Amino acid sequence: xTFQTEVYQNQYLPAGGTVVDAVVTVTASGPGDxxxxxxxxxxxxxxxxxxxxxxxxxxxKMSEAKRATAAAIDALRDGVAFAVIAGRADADMVxxxxxxxVPATPQARADAKVAxxxxxxxxxxxxxxxxxxxxxxxxxxGAAFKHAILLTDGRNQHETPQQLxxxxxxxEGRFICDSRGVGADWSGTExxxxxxxxxxxxxxxxxPSALVDDFRGMTEAxxxxxxxxxxxxxxxxxxxxxxxxxxxxxxxxxxxxxxTEVSARIGEYPLGAWGDESRxxxxxxxxxxxAVGEEVLAGRVSLVSGDEVLSQSLILAVWTDDTAxxxxxxxxxxxxxxxxxxxxxxxxxLAARDAGDVETATSKLGRAVxxxxxxxxxxxxxxxxxxxxxxxxxxxxxxxxxxxxxxDAELANVRSVKTIRVKEG
Amino acid sequence: xxxxxxxxGVGEQDRYCEACGHKLSxxxxxxxxVPPKWLSSADAPAACSGCGGTDFxxxxxxxxxxxxxxxxxxxxxxxxxxMAGVSDRGHRHHHNEDAMALGRLPxxxxxxxxxxxxxxxxxxxxxxxxxxxxxxxLLAALSGGTEPEQAIGAAVRAAQAAATLAAGGEPGNNPPSxxxxxxxxxxxxxxxxxVGDSRAYWISTMDxxxxxxxxxxxxxxxxxWLGADATDTEPRLxxxxxxxxxxxxxxxxxxxxxxxxxxxxxxLATGAATTATTAAALVRYAxxxxxxxxxxxxxxxxxFEEPK
Numbered sequence: 001x002t003f004q005t006e007v008y009q010n011q012y013l014p015a016g017g018t019v020v021d022a023v024v025t026v027t028a029s030g031p032g033d034x035x036x037x038x039x040x041x042x043x044x045x046x047x048x049x050x051x052x053x054x055x056x057x058x059x060x061k062m063s064e065a066k067r068a069t070a071a072a073i074d075a076l077r078d079g080v081a082f083a084v085i086a087g088r089a090d091a092d093m094v095x096x097x098x099x100x101x102v103p104a105t106p107q108a109r110a111d112a113k114v115a116x117x118x119x120x121x122x123x124x125x126x127x128x129x130x131x132x133x134x135x136x137x138x139x140x141x142g143a144a145f146k147h148a149i150l151l152t153d154g155r156n157q158h159e160t161p162q163q164l165x166x167x168x169x170x171x172e173g174r175f176i177c178d179s180r181g182v183g184a185d186w187s188g189t190e191x192x193x194x195x196x197x198x199x200x201x202x203x204x205x206x207x208p209s210a211l212v213d214d215f216r217g218m219t220e221a222x223x224x225x226x227x228x229x230x231x232x233x234x235x236x237x238x239x240x241x242x243x244x245x246x247x248x249x250x251x252x253x254x255x256x257x258x259x260t261e262v263s264a265r266i267g268e269y270p271l272g273a274w275g276d277e278s279r280x281x282x283x284x285x286x287x288x289x290x291a292v293g294e295e296v297l298a299g300r301v302s303l304v305s306g307d308e309v310l311s312q313s314l315i316l317a318v319w320t321d322d323t324a325x326x327x328x329x330x331x332x333x334x335x336x337x338x339x340x341x342x343x344x345x346x347x348x349x350l351a352a353r354d355a356g357d358v359e360t361a362t363s364k365l366g367r368a369v370x371x372x373x374x375x376x377x378x379x380x381x382x383x384x385x386x387x388x389x390x391x392x393x394x395x396x397x398x399x400x401x402x403x404x405x406x407x408d409a410e411l412a413n414v415r416s417v418k419t420i421r422v423k424e425g
Numbered sequence: 426x427x428x429x430x431x432x433x434g435v436g437e438q439d440r441y442c443e444a445c446g447h448k449l450s451x452x453x454x455x456x457x458x459v460p461p462k463w464l465s466s467a468d469a470p471a472a473c474s475g476c477g478g479t480d481f482x483x484x485x486x487x488x489x490x491x492x493x494x495x496x497x498x499x500x501x502x503x504x505x506x507x508m509a510g511v512s513d514r515g516h517r518h519h520h521n522e523d524a525m526a527l528g529r530l531p532x533x534x535x536x537x538x539x540x541x542x543x544x545x546x547x548x549x550x551x552x553x554x555x556x557x558x559x560x561x562x563l564l565a566a567l568s569g570g571t572e573p574e575q576a577i578g579a580a581v582r583a584a585q586a587a588a589t590l591a592a593g594g595e596p597g598n599n600p601p602s603x604x605x606x607x608x609x610x611x612x613x614x615x616x617x618x619x620v621g622d623s624r625a626y627w628i629s630t631m632d633x634x635x636x637x638x639x640x641x642x643x644x645x646x647x648x649x650w651l652g653a654d655a656t657d658t659e660p661r662l663x664x665x666x667x668x669x670x671x672x673x674x675x676x677x678x679x680x681x682x683x684x685x686x687x688x689x690x691x692x693l694a695t696g697a698a699t700t701a702t703t704a705a706a707l708v709r710y711a712x713x714x715x716x717x718x719x720x721x722x723x724x725x726x727x728x729f730e731e732p733k
Contacts, residue, residue, distance in 0.1 A: 236491075237487075237489065237490050237491030237492075238476065238489050238490050238491075239490070240491070265489075287491070290492075291519050292519070293518060293519040293520070293543065294475075294492065294493075294519045295492070295493040295547065296475075296486070296490065296491040296492050296493065297482070297484070297486035297487075297491040297492075297493070298491060300482070300484075314484060314486075318546070322544065325599075
């Protein structure tokens with residue numbers, strides 16, 4: 001597998017300018033020349049299936065969850081260590097019966113599917129407990145890449161947000177988790193929080209029949225990961241400040257707080273596992289103002305796996321008195337700045353709406369409609385139209401809908417971070 | 426009888442010359458000409474001008490403060506035989522984007538001055554690469570018997586190729602670029618070639634003359650230059666036969682903006698003991714007058730005399 005990084009930026013700053021923006025596109029592709037190096041790494045997968053009482057209504061939630069879990073088990077490569085957990089107010093082993101991971105074999109897959117088929121809905125929801133058990137299972141295993149799928153149909157009712165946050169902290173960096181909501185009663189914020197902490201994806205599936213394809217897809221993507229732990233290493237000059245490092249595509253995720261210091265001028269941000277894929281990162285660095293004509297290296301961005309540098313690119317700053325040069329905003333930087341704001345105003349607008357603050361909700365969601373229109377984000381525009389009546393998208397004039405199905409607001413929330421890519425620039 | 430190699434007296438029976446060791450039975454090898462020699466101001470400084478750091482990454486940026494390492498030092502002084510050059514950053518510019526080279530071969534002295542175009546990206550990379558390519562190309566062509574006009578053409582092509590390469594893989598909208606002026610001075614005459622607005626002057630105790638014509642409009646905007654985005658890079662040429670001894674001055678517009686007329690330059694050059702002190706005096710004058718730009722002055726005495 002080979003990694004490529006490309007930097008998109010306007011390196012020109014006006015006299016006195018200090019803020020340098022760059023979008024770094026990272027593309028991993030394999031198998032490159034050798035082929036052997038691209039062999040998928042040893043992997044492990046834990047599936048957490050919500051078996052709370054609400055999974056019974058409608059009954060298709062439980063039956064589709066069982067089918068989806070079976071599809072995920074079938075998609076496991078031979079030898080991949082796996083387990084299935086039933087999630088209620090506590091977490092129980094479904095397969096294997098003991099708290100351990102077992103290698104996928106035809107027999108193990110068949111036994112696991114039998115066990116999954118016996119699942120019955122009952123009890124409550126304490127997602128932290130489920131994640132905790134997954135963490136324990138992974139902890140004893142030497143797989144290079146550890147992946148979990150979490151399915152819930154409701155909110156995390158039987159523990160506090162603090163409890164969940166504590167468990168997430170203990171799981172960070174131990175495994176990657178994709179989280180999914182099924183039906184109408186899950187919380188978009190909770191799913192995003194889990195996905196963000198555990199470097200996975202989040203989505204909601206109101207229709208349970210979509211679960212099978214989704215579970216199979218997530219498992220296949222996990223089986224395709226061939227570099228387990230990649231990090232973005234960022235060198236910045238003395239006296240510079242890293243304002244933020246955000247994943248900008250395929251979804252917005254602020255990595256700024258995940259920095260670990262490597263040395264005085266170098267920090268690393270975990271990017272999780274990579275298969276054949278491409279992601280964009282928006283980096284903003286503040287540097288001391290230079291004299292006109294001066295050129296500094298504002299950042300050196302490397303993709304690293306352990307101590308191996310996979311790819312490297314430079315972020316520059318050149319001071320000029322030519323305003324034609326310094327006032328240009330790079331189209332990709334502008335685009336992702338808009339996408340990040342879009343995610344933010346959707347989340348803030350929905351939170352204000354939940355809190356009954358009509359004025360803030362209308363203004364934020366109006367801005368969201370406007371940004372979605374401006375950035376060509378058609379999917380988001382459609383979701384927003386289920387929450388607000390759009391009077392004029394170009395000016396962001398909207399009215400809050402009086403009756404909104406809960407799941408539409410949660411879908412708008414969980415998908416607020418999804419971004420689209422621009423072709424040029 | 427005498428030794429054919431060194432002219433010392435040798436005896437009838439001698440097999441070897443006592444003086445030089447030549448084997449008298451063998452023919453005399455052809456005398457080796459003095460090999461061409463040249464030097465330039467291209468020399469990346471050892472310490473970062475921003476923070477004094479001495480570690481630079483492979484891409485040429487300071488490991489500590491990130492400042493780009495320039496292609497040449499802020500100030501340089503070159504001397505080769507009777508030739509001399511001085512180049513200085515001036516008071517306003519962040520780097521010295523002027524570059525110079527001096528060279529000689531049997532029968533001729535050469536010099537090159539390139540002025541990086543300040544509005545381009547990394548202009549010092551273009552100017553230093555250009556002089557480093559032009560000087561050996563010019564010497565090689567002249568050594569091979571090429572006439573000065575054609576040799577200057579070859580030197581400009583080499584300089585243009587080097588300035589283009591200085592842009593790297595992605596030249597962008599505003600790649601590194603520079604002007605070019607060079608002189609070939611022999612025992613009989615002077616030939617100058619140029620692209621852009623760097624100048625060559627003839628100066629002597631008797632008279633002075635500007636040998637070049639600026640390729641710029643309104644005294645500011647270059648109409649021709651070297652670099653990845655240059656389209657017309659054929660040098661303009663001028664052959665000149667001085668009536669008596671004097672010096673050829675090559676300079677960047679950092680000097681000529683303050684001392685434009687040949688008479689002014691003659692006055693400034695008069696009284697200095699050597700080409701080195703003359704060049705230093707000219708650069709000092711430009712700095713004292715404001716030093717708004719990088720300033721470079723190179724002097725070649727006419728007529729050319731073989732170094733002793």
